[in-house]
Amino acid sequence: MSNNLTKLTYQTLQQGKNYFGLAHKTLSAQLKDIVYPTLRQTKPIPREVITKLQDRFNQLLEIDWLEAEKEVYPASLLFDNPWEDFFRYYPLVWLDLPQIWERVQQKKYQDFSSGIETEGYPSYYVQNFHHQSDGYLSDLSANLYDLQVEILFGGTADPMRRRILSPLKDRLKVFDSVSPRQIRILDVACGTGRTLKLIRAILPQASLFGVDLSPAYLRKANELLSQISGELPQLLQANAEELPYVDNYFHAVTSVFLFHELPATVRQTVIEQCFRVTKPGGVFIICDSIQMSDSPEMAVLMDNFSDTFHEPYYKHYSTDNLVERLEKVGFENIEVQVHFMSKYFIAHKPF
Numbered sequence: 001m002s003n004n005l006t007k008l009t010y011q012t013l014q015q016g017k018n019y020f021g022l023a024h025k026t027l028s029a030q031l032k033d034i035v036y037p038t039l040r041q042t043k044p045i046p047r048e049v050i051t052k053l054q055d056r057f058n059q060l061l062e063i064d065w066l067e068a069e070k071e072v073y074p075a076s077l078l079f080d081n082p083w084e085d086f087f088r089y090y091p092l093v094w095l096d097l098p099q100i101w102e103r104v105q106q107k108k109y110q111d112f113s114s115g116i117e118t119e120g121y122p123s124y125y126v127q128n129f130h131h132q133s134d135g136y137l138s139d140l141s142a143n144l145y146d147l148q149v150e151i152l153f154g155g156t157a158d159p160m161r162r163r164i165l166s167p168l169k170d171r172l173k174v175f176d177s178v179s180p181r182q183i184r185i186l187d188v189a190c191g192t193g194r195t196l197k198l199i200r201a202i203l204p205q206a207s208l209f210g211v212d213l214s215p216a217y218l219r220k221a222n223e224l225l226s227q228i229s230g231e232l233p234q235l236l237q238a239n240a241e242e243l244p245y246v247d248n249y250f251h252a253v254t255s256v257f258l259f260h261e262l263p264a265t266v267r268q269t270v271i272e273q274c275f276r277v278t279k280p281g282g283v284f285i286i287c288d289s290i291q292m293s294d295s296p297e298m299a300v301l302m303d304n305f306s307d308t309f310h311e312p313y314y315k316h317y318s319t320d321n322l323v324e325r326l327e328k329v330g331f332e333n334i335e336v337q338v339h340f341m342s343k344y345f346i347a348h349k350p351f
C-alpha cells in the first residue's frame with residue numbers, strides 16, 4: 001500500500017473510532033436520562049471547545065503518523081486494535097451500565113461484588129474509579145477497561161500512550177554502550193499491559209518489567225503480552241509506593257494514566273520511588289491527563305470528567321505542580337509536552 005493510502009486508512013479508522021465513541025456516549029447518556037432522569041448532568045461543551053478538541057485530535061493523529069513514518073515505531077502499531085476483545089466484551093459494557101447508574105444514584109463509591117478481596121490494598125485504591133464495577137479488582141473490570149478507555153478518548157488511548165516512545169528511545173541513547181538485552185525498563189501501574197506492548201515494539205530485546213496493584217489487570221496484561229514475540233515482561237503485583245526493586249536498577253521508568261488516580265502525598269511517594277529505582281542518567285516518563293495550567297481552555301472537559309466519573313483525586317491532580325514534585329526528589333531537565341488530552345513529563349536523573 002502506498003504511504004498516502006496507508007495514512008488515509010489510518011486516519012479514516014481513527015475517525016471511525018471517534019464517531020463510534022461519540023455515538024456510544026450520546027446513546028448511553030440518553031438512555032441514562034430516561035432511566036435515571038435525576039442523575040447529575042454534564043456541563044454543555046461550548047462550540048469553540050469542540051473545535052479546539054477536534055484540532056488537537058487531528059494533531060495527535062498527524063504526529064502519530066509522522067513518528068511511524070520516521071520509524072520511531074513500526075507502522076503496524078497504528079493498526080493494532082483488539083477486535084476480538086471488542087466483539088467479546090462490548091455487549092458487557094452495555095449490560096454493566098444499569099449497575100453503574102444505580103451506584104451513581106446511591107453515591108456508592110466503594111461497592112464490590114461478594115468474593116472480591118479488598119483487604120490489604122491502600123484505602124485510596126479501594127474505590128469504583130470511573131464507577132467501574134469492582135473498581136480495579138475483578139476480571140470483568142480488566143476485560144472492560146480498555147474498551148471503556150477507548151470509548152472515553154474516541155479511540156486515541158494508544159496514540160496518546162505512543163507519545164512516550166520517541167522520548168524513551170531518544171533518552172536511551174545515553175546507554176548506547178549497554179547491550180540491548182541488558183537494558184531494563186519498568187512500567188509503573190502497567191494495567192492491562194498496553195504500554196508494555198508498545199515498548200516491546202521499539203525495544204525487542206530489552207528486559208521489560210511491569211508492576212500494578214491489581215491481580216486481575218496483571219492477568220489480563222499477561223494474556224496480552226504472551227501473544228507477542230520477545231521475552232515475556234516480568235509482571236509483579238506491587239504497590240508503586242514501595243517498588244520491589246533495588247536502587248538504580250532501571251535505565252528508564254514509565255507510567256501512564258496513574259498519577260491522577262493518586263492522592264497528592266502518594267503522588268510524591270511514587271515519584272520518590274521512581275527516582276530511587278532509575279539509574280543515574282536514566283529517564284522517567286509520565287503520561288497523564290492534561291492540567292489546568294497547560295490547557296485552561298479545556299477546563300469544562302476536566303470539570304465534566306471529575307464530576308461524572310468517580311475520580312476522587314483528579315481535581316487536585318488537575319492543578320498539581322508535577323514539575324516541582326519531580327525536581328524535589330532530584331530529577332532535572334524536565335521536559336513537558338501536551339498531546340490531545342494528555343500531558344507528558346520527561347524527567348532525567350542526573351549522572
Ligand SMILES: C[S@@+](CC[C@H](N)C(=O)[O-])C[C@H]1O[C@@H](n2cnc3c(N)ncnc32)[C@H](O)[C@@H]1O
Pocket residue numbers: 125136161188189190191192193194195211212213214217238239240241255256257258261
Ligand atoms: C487508569 S489505570 C492505567 C493503566 C495503564 N497504565 C494504562 O495505560 O491504561 C490505573 C492503574 O493504576 C493501578 N494502580 C493504582 N494505584 C496503584 C498503586 N499504588 N500501585 C500500583 N498500581 C496502582 C491500577 O490498578 C490501574 O491498573
